[in-house]
Amino acid sequence: MKTIIITGANGNLGTITVKKFVESGYRVIAIAHSGSEPGFAQGYENFEWHNLDLTDENASGEFVGKIISLYGAVDGALFLAGGFASGNLQSCSGSDLKKMYALNFETAYEMSRLLFSHMLEKGYGRLVFIGSKSVFEPALSKNAVAYTLSKSLLLGLAGIMNAGAKGKNVTASVVAPGTIDTLPNRQSMPDADWSKWVKPEDIADTLEFICSDKGLSQREPVFKLYNNA
Secondary structure: OEEEEEEEOOOHHHHHHHHHHHHOOEEEEEEOOOOOOHHHHOOOOOEEEEEEOOEEEEEEEEHHHHHHHHOOOOOOOEEEOOOOOEEEOOOOHHHHHHHHHHHHHHHHHHHHHHHHHHHHOOOOEEEEEEHHHHHHHHHHHHHEHHHHHHHHHHHHHHHHHHOOOOOOOOEEEEEEOOOEEOOOHHHHHHOOOOOHHOHHHHHHHHHHHHHHHHHOOOOOOOOEEOOOO
16 A cells, blocks of 8 residues: 655645545545544544644654655645635736745755655655646746746656656655636636636646556656646
């Protein structure tokens, strides 16, 4: 049984991803900053829930050490914690940038750094970061400057990790969705064509593919899941 850490586990994408991995037979270590665990997962022996501030380096370090000591190896980690804020360059203050940096990059950096070293020692591992279409299409970033800049750091981090893991079966992937079909997005964009958005279930399927034996040949992958948006 592969052990997978999933952060942002009670978010719109997180709950669907947790469900996918639990039902697919992975041992899921679910992490959220606050809130209660999803009811559907409580009956599974291969599921556990933790509340953790991922921007706290000491807490993240202690947590990683505890999980490795308990299970011997972490096979994969999905960094789904994050958030969105709009704002163009004229309105984007340093404070706005720091908030997005903390929410989208700091929540992934320390834990992924520690797990990367662990996976190199074990000779296997999958680290997956959630990017954004706006990183690859700058025209889309003009009204989400802080968000896009923070997401671009994840792409850079994945590249650094893949360079360091060259020749080993350890990869850092970036999954970059377009607009995700969630209730909050539907409420904020009621006149949009929702059928063109990417379904969170499709993202979860891709995440599971990356962590499964079907994805063993993947190296330095970037998955652009835009659908038709």
